[in-house]
Amino acid sequence: xxxxxxxxxxxxNLLSVDCLVLRRGNTTVLNGxxxxxxxxxxxxxxxxxxxxxxxxxxxxxxxxxxxxxxIRVFGQDLIDSTQAVRRHIGVLPxxxxxxxxxxxxxxxxxxxxxFDSNHSPDKxxxxxxxxxxxxxxxxxxxxxxxxxxxRLGLARALVADPRLLILDxxxxxxxxxxxxDIHDVLLHLAAEGVAILMCSHILDxxxxxxxxxxxxxxxxxxxxxxxxxxxxxxxxxARYEIFLEAGDGKELAAVPGVTIASHEGNRVxxxxxxxxxxxxxxxxxxxxxxxxxxxxxxxxGLEDFYLSVTxxxxxxxxxx
Amino acid sequence: xxxxxxxARKEAGELLLSGRGLAWLLGAxxxxxxxxxxxxxxxxxxxxxxxQVVYDMLGIATALAALLAMVVGIDAIGGERERNTxxxxxxxxxxxxxxxxxxxxxxxxxxxxLFVVALPYIWSVASTGQNLGAGLLVTVVLGTPxxxxxxxxxxxxxxxxAQLVSAYVVGLLTLMVAASPLxxxxxxxxxxxxxxxxxxxxxxxxxxxxxxxxxxxxSLLSQWPGFIAAFLWLGLTFLxxxxxxxxxxx
Numbered sequence: 029x030x031x032x033x034x035x036x037x038x039x040x041n042l043l044s045v046d047c048l049v050l051r052r053g054n055t056t057v058l059n060g061x062x063x064x065x066x067x068x069x070x071x072x073x074x075x076x077x078x079x080x081x082x083x084x085x086x087x088x089x090x091x092x093x094x095x096x097x098x099i100r101v102f103g104q105d106l107i108d109s110t111q112a113v114r115r116h117i118g119v120l121p122x123x124x125x126x127x128x129x130x131x132x133x134x135x136x137x138x139x140x141x142x143f144d145s146n147h148s149p150d151k152x153x154x155x156x157x158x159x160x161x162x163x164x165x166x167x168x169x170x171x172x173x174x175x176x177x178x179r180l181g182l183a184r185a186l187v188a189d190p191r192l193l194i195l196d197x198x199x200x201x202x203x204x205x206x207x208x209d210i211h212d213v214l215l216h217l218a219a220e221g222v223a224i225l226m227c228s229h230i231l232d233x234x235x236x237x238x239x240x241x242x243x244x245x246x247x248x249x250x251x252x253x254x255x256x257x258x259x260x261x262x263x264x265x266a267r268y269e270i271f272l273e274a275g276d277g278k279e280l281a282a283v284p285g286v287t288i289a290s291h292e293g294n295r296v297x298x299x300x301x302x303x304x305x306x307x308x309x310x311x312x313x314x315x316x317x318x319x320x321x322x323x324x325x326x327x328x329g330l331e332d333f334y335l336s337v338t339x340x341x342x343x344x345x346x347x348x
Numbered sequence: 349x350x351x352x353x354x355x356a357r358k359e360a361g362e363l364l365l366s367g368r369g370l371a372w373l374l375g376a377x378x379x380x381x382x383x384x385x386x387x388x389x390x391x392x393x394x395x396x397x398x399x400q401v402v403y404d405m406l407g408i409a410t411a412l413a414a415l416l417a418m419v420v421g422i423d424a425i426g427g428e429r430e431r432n433t434x435x436x437x438x439x440x441x442x443x444x445x446x447x448x449x450x451x452x453x454x455x456x457x458x459x460x461x462l463f464v465v466a467l468p469y470i471w472s473v474a475s476t477g478q479n480l481g482a483g484l485l486v487t488v489v490l491g492t493p494x495x496x497x498x499x500x501x502x503x504x505x506x507x508x509x510a511q512l513v514s515a516y517v518v519g520l521l522t523l524m525v526a527a528s529p530l531x532x533x534x535x536x537x538x539x540x541x542x543x544x545x546x547x548x549x550x551x552x553x554x555x556x557x558x559x560x561x562x563x564x565x566x567s568l569l570s571q572w573p574g575f576i577a578a579f580l581w582l583g584l585t586f587l588x589x590x591x592x593x594x595x596x597x598x
Binding site: 086089091092093111112114115117119121123124125126127129138139141142143144184 | 434
C-alpha cells in the first residue's frame, strides 16, 4: 500500500529539487535550492539578478554538475537517468540561439527527429500555429525578430510533447500581445497536465500564471510555497498610502494597529499590524472623522512580498 | 535516420550550402588552380619529375583539408557555443558521443567534397599518370586519419578555449608547424631534430607515405608504421576531444 502511495506521489510530483548545492572553485553558486512541482502546476522561480536562477535551471536540466542535494525528475534520480528524462523535458534557455540559415519548419523538424518524436508537417505546423508563427512562411530564422525567435524557442521546447517544461524568461522580447499569447499557451498546457517551471523578472507573468513560486536569493531558496500561502504572509506586511484632505498625518500613529513608515504633508505611508484587517481599520478611521480622501495599496501583493524578502537580504548585507 | 546522421547532414548542409562553405571550396579550388598553373607554366617547375608534382599536389590537398577540418571542428563546438546554439543540442536526449560522431561525420563529408574538387587538379598535373592511382589511394588511406585528427583537435580547442579567436589562432599555428615538412628541405628533415619531429608529427606520417608510394613507387603496405602513427594520433585526439566535450559546461 505504501509503495502504491509512493508511486502515486511520484506520478504527481514531476520535479523535486532538494537542497541543491553547486560550487565552482571556491565560489558557492547555489547553496540550498529546493522546489517541488506537480503535474499541471506552473511554478515561478524569482530572484534578483545573479541570484542563481539560471544556474539552478542549468543544473536541473543536467547541463551543470551539482555538488550536493538531489534532483528527481518523474521520480527518477537525474544523475542516473539524464538522457531518459530529457526525452520528456522541454527547455527554453535564456538567450537561446538558432540556426539562422534554416526555416522555422525545418528547424523544428530537425529537433523533433533528434527527440525521435512525431515530425509530420501537420504536427510542426500545429506547433508553429500554437506559438503564433506562420507555418507556411519560408522566411529564414536569421530574419526573425527577437519576439519571433522567442516564440520559435517555445515551439522547440514543445516539439517532443514534454511532461515538464522549463522556461527561462519566456516572455523576453515579446510585446504585450505576444506576452498574453504565451500566457494563454502556458495556461492551456498546464490544464493538460504539463508541469511548468518558469523563471521571470516580470512579476506580472508570475502573478498571472503561477500557482506556486519560490524566491532565490544568493543561491538559496528564501521563500517557497503556493501562491495563496505566500501572499497571505505578504498581506500581513502590506503598506498603504493614505491621503488626507486636511490635518497632520503624523497623528495617524495614534490609531490602533497603524504604524507610520513615512509622512510628507497630507500623504502618509503606513503599515498595519498583522492582526488588523485593512477594511475594518479604514472604516474605523472614517467613523472617527479622519478626513481621508484616498487610500492606495502599494503595488501587487507579490511585488510587496518579493521586495520584502529580497530587501531583507540586501539590508543585512549592507549592515554587515 | 540515426541522430548522428541527422547532425552530420545538418552540419554538412550548413557548411557546403552556405556562403561560407562555398567560399571555402572556391578558395581551395583557386589555391589548387594557382599551384597547378605554376607547375605547368613555370620553366623550372615544369621540369620537375611528374611523380614529384603529384606528391606536391596531394600534400597541398591534404593540408587544405586538414585546415578545413580543424576550422570546422573548432566551429562545431566553440562556434556553436558562442552563437548559443550548442545548449539546445546538449538538451536533447542524445549522448555527447553521438553529438561528436555526428559532427565528425560532417567533417568527413567536407573532406570528401574537397577531395572531389581536388581530383581534376591532381589529374591535370599527373599527365603521364605515373603512380596516380596509388597516390590517390594513399591519400585516402593515410590522409583521411590525419585530416580527422585535425578535426578532433579543432573540437578539443573549441570546447576548451573561452575565446573562439584564440582557438583559431592556436589551431592555425599548430597546423602550420605540423604541415611544415611540406616546405622544409631534405637536409633539415634529415637532421636529428627533423627526424624526431617527423617521428611524432601526424602530418609527416602522411606526407612521408605519399613520398614513398608516389615518388619511390613503394607499396602501400610498406607504409604500415605511418599508418599506425596516423591512427594513434587519431585515437589520441578523439579521446581528448571526447573528454573535454563530455565535461563541457555552459
